[in-house]
Amino acid sequence: MEKLEATSELQSRLSSLSVSSFSGIASKNCDSNPLDRLQSTDLSQPVTEPDNQQQKNDDSNTKRLQATKDKPVAGGEPQDSTTEKSSHPGEKKELPALQPATTWTSVEIKELKAKLKEEKDSVVTVYRGDIMTIHVPTTPEAKRVCWEFATDGYDIGFGVYFDWSPVTSRAITVHISESSDDEDEDELEAGPVIPGDVEKGSKPTVNSNLGEIMPVYRQDSHLVVQGGSHEFPGEGTYLIKFDNSYSLWRNKTLYYRVYYSA
Template sequence: MERLEDTSELQSRLSSLSFSSFPGVTSKQSDDRPLDRLQNTDLSTSITQPTDRADMDEIKEDSGQRSEGNEEVPAEPAPGDGGEENNSAGSCQLSAEMKTQMPPLNPPTTWTSATLKELKAKLRLDKDSVVTVYRGDIMTVHVPTVPEAKRVCWEFATDGYDIGFGIYFDWTPVTNRSITVHISESSDDEDEEEEMEGPVSNGDVEKGSKTQSNSNLAEILPVYRQDSHLSVYGGSHDFPGEGTYLLKFDNSYSLWRNKTLYYRVYYSA
């Protein structure tokens, strides 16, 4: 019985208690306190910012090193760039050596004249100035440079049909000052073709002409077929230095016709 009474008395006391019975605790304080805590709490700051200052500095240093490293690393050359530069340098050196050995040659001064009959009549007086260039042959006139002159000059004409003409220069030191004539035959039978009887363009390059194997030989005027049966062809060229001119009269393209050539070569101061 005493226990029951004690229990009833305890329950009655508990039921009479409220929040206001505890000092400093009110219902308003209980409602506002959680809101204050949420407002004052910055969840994003606590998540994104490192809590350790040393870690933050370490991250900054690492990012700075990566950025500097990227800026300092030079771009790699594309494949073959180095080789091309080396080849270009080698080509320049080779070209410089070739230019030292053989200076560039200026183009010749050329002209034509209608005084065909006058020239032929004049040159007939000198038997050495009228020659026959046979079919398939190339006549080369070797004209060495001389100290007394500054340029070489030429004039030529033909009877009836055209002939090929070109000029080369041999840089080999001169040992003989006399003008000489050499006749040679074309060795390429496949390149020989029958001569065209009508007028031809100056752009018709001689197929019978051969590339010279002499490394000292330079081209001044390539061999072209000239209408020397219609006009006098002449020209001149200033001496580039000591050497020998090669004036080529080319009839290697003709299978059937020989050519009567009237020509003269002389020096000018």
């Protein structure tokens, strides 16, 4: 009975107190609907934030984006995304287009060989695995370069290129180089062009000034005379190639002449 009376008296005292009776606590009216301040726990429903909270989030995101954009690149000024990228230093420059060569054949192979035997340095041996390149610079006195050639017994690879580098000498020179290609067979059958295969077509070059007029192909120069010409595209040097790099065993006897025409 005494315990019940004590409990009743305590409840009476608590009910007479107000929020203002405690120091440090301000009186504030509660929201009419406190449940509106709670986020939904149903994951299938989108979470809707109050307008003022959404505005705060938008302002915060804007500040973060602005800080990222203005952040300087390491060791330099802030990067501007609108700045155009400079071209790569190693980018290959565009070369002028080259017109195709004019070519022909002749059955008078015996007559050509007999005539060239009487001329100095017109009959040479292109050894197995070697490439003979004739450098022919352009000259103001002529308009085109011409060539004729034949071989004994077997064919030979032939191609024409043009180096756009400025001419420093008017002398016609001959260079012999060894092939770095290893073939499994002696002389493979001629076929379609395969990039990088000297015997079946031209191979890539590291000279950025070099243009291709005729890719290297095996020519039946042991059956008919192979001839051709090309009009000067401008100042530069022709590279006329006789290619025996595909042969592992056979040297080739070459009869040739290269000359200018007006």
